[in-house]
Amino acid sequence: MANIIECHALTKEYLSGESVVKAVDHISVGFAQGEFCAITGPSGSGKSTFLHTLSSLENPTSGRVIYGGEDLSKYNDNQLSILRRRRFGFVFQAYNLVQELTGYENILLPVMLDKKKPDEKYIDKLIDMLGIGNRIGHLPSALSGGQQQRIAIARALANKPSILFADEPTGNLDGKSGREVLSLLKYVSREFGITLILVTHDLGVAEQAQRVLTLADGKIIRDSKVGDLA
Numbered sequence: 001m002a003n004i005i006e007c008h009a010l011t012k013e014y015l016s017g018e019s020v021v022k023a024v025d026h027i028s029v030g031f032a033q034g035e036f037c038a039i040t041g042p043s044g045s046g047k048s049t050f051l052h053t054l055s056s057l058e059n060p061t062s063g064r065v066i067y068g069g070e071d072l073s074k075y076n077d078n079q080l081s082i083l084r085r086r087r088f089g090f091v092f093q094a095y096n097l098v099q100e101l102t103g104y105e106n107i108l109l110p111v112m113l114d115k116k117k118p119d120e121k122y123i124d125k126l127i128d129m130l131g132i133g134n135r136i137g138h139l140p141s142a143l144s145g146g147q148q149q150r151i152a153i154a155r156a157l158a159n160k161p162s163i164l165f166a167d168e169p170t171g172n173l174d175g176k177s178g179r180e181v182l183s184l185l186k187y188v189s190r191e192f193g194i195t196l197i198l199v200t201h202d203l204g205v206a207e208q209a210q211r212v213l214t215l216a217d218g219k220i221i222r223d224s225k226v227g228d229l230a
């Protein structure tokens, strides 16, 4: 099956004083539509930078990203931001909700920004699946971390993305809420056939994925699919 997204020799360098840090070092890899892949590795190995360059949140220093057969290096910043808004969803460790808006308004925000009419049936289904129906009228300050992250997941999915990028989505949560959020992420992505690319340093989280990429020094040092170890 063709990959929904792939990168070729993707590289991101940062200047650190006099020296150059290769945060992402010539990574070439592809992801199939609907797969759940975890990205793991020690702190500083380049997980976040890889996620950011793959998802076009940051421009790579060199290399290419191909999404749906399109070479994104040919896109300008405006085209990239439209692509991100319509086709990609993002969930981060910090929930990044707008504090002045209710949960429901936060969820609808990306659809509104796109000047589209929300698919209310779909949004209601998401809210139902995420178990936040009785909380969406509240401001984020009145919600627990787990509830805020579930609102953030619904927001990330509101535009029906084909890929959900998550960077340590359970990093701020206690064990129980973290497990709930992870199983909801798996459930909604499976239900809607969304590719889930999730960064975590937690091996307990990574082992729930179908595939685990391990990074070290900006390179993939291991790419294992479930069943490989059997």
Ligand SMILES: Nc1ncnc2c1ncn2[C@@H]1O[C@H](COP(=O)(O)OP(=O)(O)OP(=O)(O)O)[C@@H](O)[C@H]1O
Residues within 6 Å of the ligand: 014, 015, 016, 021, 022, 023, 041, 042, 043, 044, 045, 046, 047, 048, 049, 050, 201
């Ligand atoms: N904006 C930046 N400017 C300079 N160096 C950076 C920048 N962002 C990341 N780096 C460096 O790039 C390398 C990879 O960082 P990155 O944040 O991608 O690692 P990570 O695997 O996500 O780590 P963590 O598990 O701590 O989140 C590190 O050496 C980091 O210091």
Ligand SMILES: [Mg+2]
Residues within 6 Å of the ligand: 047, 048, 049
């Ligand atoms: Mg990181």
